[in-house]
Amino acid sequence: MTIEEQMKLNLYSELRRIYQMLEEELTQLNPGCNRCGACCNFSTFDHVLYASSVEVNLITSNVEVPVFNVSDNICPFLKENQCSIRTFRTLGCRVFYCNPNYKDVLYTIYENYYQMIKDLSRKYTIQWKYLPFLKQLAEFKSEQLLLVGKPNSSPV
Numbered sequence: 001m002t003i004e005e006q007m008k009l010n011l012y013s014e015l016r017r018i019y020q021m022l023e024e025e026l027t028q029l030n031p032g033c034n035r036c037g038a039c040c041n042f043s044t045f046d047h048v049l050y051a052s053s054v055e056v057n058l059i060t061s062n063v064e065v066p067v068f069n070v071s072d073n074i075c076p077f078l079k080e081n082q083c084s085i086r087t088f089r090t091l092g093c094r095v096f097y098c099n100p101n102y103k104d105v106l107y108t109i110y111e112n113y114y115q116m117i118k119d120l121s122r123k124y125t126i127q128w129k130y131l132p133f134l135k136q137l138a139e140f141k142s143e144q145l146l147l148v149g150k151p152n153s154s155p156v
Helices: 003-029 053-062 091-095 100-123 133-147
Strands: 050-052 130-132
Touching: 003 053, 003 091, 003 100, 050 053, 050 091, 050 100, 050 133, 053 100, 053 133, 091 100, 130 133
Parallel strands: none
Antiparallel strands: 050 130
8 A cells, every 4th residue: 555545544544533523413412414415405595515635535445426407406426315325425514404493503513624634634744625525526527537548428
């Protein structure tokens, strides 16, 4: 294993620990989720999901990104109203709840964990990007399609 590969493993391990701490905090708070999948249809909440490049890299290193249309404004990992990548979902996905009573407290929690993830990028000297999630996935998918020599049926 190369040093770069080991660093990536360490980074992802630390990111998973951050996610685990978050899950423990959210369990105590118990904002409730009926797992209806509505949050994955970003237009429903007039929402743009942002994610860090660290998180997007974790996802794209572990799951196949399906071809999708960014303009649909629906997470491509939503399958039968369920998140098909629940283990790898982003910070924004983890702290978003339909229950409006928790909006303010969840914003504070988000900011705290966002900073932890940003600190990871510094620790591992990874360029920090914080962009719309769907845009990042579309760019990854386009690059992936170009690398395998398929016609550019870009999802963008």
